[in-house]
Amino acid sequence: MDSICVTGGAELHGEIPIAGAKNACLALMPATLLSEEPLTLMNAPRLSDIKTMSSLLQSLGSEVQSLQDGKVIAMSSSGPVNTTADYDIVRKMRASNLVLGPLLAREGHAIVSLPGGCAIGARPMDIHVTALEAMGAEIELKDGYLHAKTSGGLKGAKVPLRFASVGATENVLMAATLAKGTTVIENAAREPEIIDLADCLTKMGAQIDGAGTSTITIQGVDRLGGATHPVITDRIELGTYMLAPAICGGDVECLGGRMSLVEAFAEKLDAAGVSVEETPRGLKVARKNGRIRAIDVKTEPFPGFPTDLQAQMMALMCTAEGVSHLEETIFENRFMHAPELLRMGASIDVQGGIATVTGVERLKGAPVMATDLRASVSLILAGLAAEDETVVSRVYHLDRGYEHVEEKLGAVGAKIERLSDR
Numbered sequence: 001m002d003s004i005c006v007t008g009g010a011e012l013h014g015e016i017p018i019a020g021a022k023n024a025c026l027a028l029m030p031a032t033l034l035s036e037e038p039l040t041l042m043n044a045p046r047l048s049d050i051k052t053m054s055s056l057l058q059s060l061g062s063e064v065q066s067l068q069d070g071k072v073i074a075m076s077s078s079g080p081v082n083t084t085a086d087y088d089i090v091r092k093m094r095a096s097n098l099v100l101g102p103l104l105a106r107e108g109h110a111i112v113s114l115p116g117g118c119a120i121g122a123r124p125m126d127i128h129v130t131a132l133e134a135m136g137a138e139i140e141l142k143d144g145y146l147h148a149k150t151s152g153g154l155k156g157a158k159v160p161l162r163f164a165s166v167g168a169t170e171n172v173l174m175a176a177t178l179a180k181g182t183t184v185i186e187n188a189a190r191e192p193e194i195i196d197l198a199d200c201l202t203k204m205g206a207q208i209d210g211a212g213t214s215t216i217t218i219q220g221v222d223r224l225g226g227a228t229h230p231v232i233t234d235r236i237e238l239g240t241y242m243l244a245p246a247i248c249g250g251d252v253e254c255l256g257g258r259m260s261l262v263e264a265f266a267e268k269l270d271a272a273g274v275s276v277e278e279t280p281r282g283l284k285v286a287r288k289n290g291r292i293r294a295i296d297v298k299t300e301p302f303p304g305f306p307t308d309l310q311a312q313m314m315a316l317m318c319t320a321e322g323v324s325h326l327e328e329t330i331f332e333n334r335f336m337h338a339p340e341l342l343r344m345g346a347s348i349d350v351q352g353g354i355a356t357v358t359g360v361e362r363l364k365g366a367p368v369m370a371t372d373l374r375a376s377v378s379l380i381l382a383g384l385a386a387e388d389e390t391v392v393s394r395v396y397h398l399d400r401g402y403e404h405v406e407e408k409l410g411a412v413g414a415k416i417e418r419l420s421d422r
């Protein structure tokens with residue numbers, strides 16, 4: 001298993017290109033199942049999760065080609081579709097559950113493994129199931145698999161979500177495009193990735209209103225065509241790299257970044273003493289004079305502060321002046337980066353869903369372990385400012401969501417290298 005070694009202390013200067021959004025691409029790819037015509041995605045990120053989704057879709061009978069060094073994904077689902085998504089793929093990546101809605105819409109039946117828990121929480125699928133049952137699906141759990149079927153096809157319905165689940169919104173949105181009649185999703189997730197999926201489905205011929213708001217209305221159509229669609233910029237990768245100059249000084253321009261993708265996050269950075277300026281090419285980020293100030297953060301569904309940037313913000317708060325409180329409201333166990341940061345000399349007290357961080361002057365490099373995707377990158381960020389060396393092990397977690405992290409940070413002056421143990 002690879003590790004990444006970071007030697008702290010260097011200021012960062014230069015440009016970091018931000019890739020296409022992992023969480024948009026993972027929702028866009030299953031849309032190929034809704035049409036017999038080609039669906040091509042541009043600006044795709046080169047990540048292991050994308051490879052996992054490609055393998056899953058191929059196991060269902062789709063053709064998936066990775067072109068231009070992975071930046072283009074050409075898909076076609078014209079042939080017979082296998083409608084069983086196996087546990088051995090689904091357990092590796094929860095987003096595999098996003099084939100449920102499209103399979104039900106296309107074939108009228110699907111057998112999709114429950115993803116099982118993951119490091120950050122139980123992450124059940126009750127909201128997905130309740131919503132699809134409202135559209136006429138019959139779904140039962142057997143041997144760890146959801147067995148779903150519809151007699152006579154899905155029907156449009158009013159679908160209130162008890163929580164603005166991103167995945168449930170995406171599954172229902174895709175299923176509703178081919179349902180008979182009108183579907184209204186209430187309390188829908190408002191993330192930019194939802195808007196991107198709706199834009200792509202509309203190009204394929206779907207009739208969708210209200211994507212990006214809490215109420216999305218979908219008028220079902222008989223069939224969808226193909227499309228070519230560029231994946232939006234990854235707002236979580238963007239926020240992650242915005243924190244790099246904030247943590248160790250300097251100034252970095254994140255190419256492709258737009259303020260609209262990270263408004264709540266940028267406001268918190270500003271309050272902490274980090275300047276964020278929108279330029280024609282992206283977002284220019286620099287630490288203002290003096291030490292970073294401690295601020296409080298509460299994660300919320302978009303447009304609130306993203307849970308996927310909580311671990312990274314904690315790394316910044318570890319050396320801020322004062323005491324900060326980070327409240328995690330989306331997942332029940334998303335502070336696993338805290339014990340690793342403690343090994344680097346941080347002062348963090350976790351009580352339930354709130355982590356209280358008392359800033360210290362400087363962290364000390366140490367061997368630490370990645371536990372989940374965003375926790376792993378928060379340790380890299382902490383290492384950028386720490387004394388001496390930090391070695392982050394189990395970086396396969398990192399490779400799920402960040403392409404070439406050592407190249408991108410190395411290019412702006414970070415002392416960082418990947419250690420492959422043979």
Ligand code: EPZ
Pocket residue numbers: 022023024026094095121122123124125126127128129163164165166167168307308330331332373374401
């Ligand atoms: C998406 O996961 C993202 N993944 C996650 O990013 C992100 O953290 C999350 O949304 C929240 O923003 C992808 O888009 C591939 P949810 P998703 O359904 O759809 C509970 C990353 O780091 N819930 O909005 O699975 C659930 O347990 C990943 O890139 C139910 O209880 O998130 C969680 O506590 C991590 N029942 C909360 O809702 C359900 O049926 C939010 O889940 C569904 C969800």
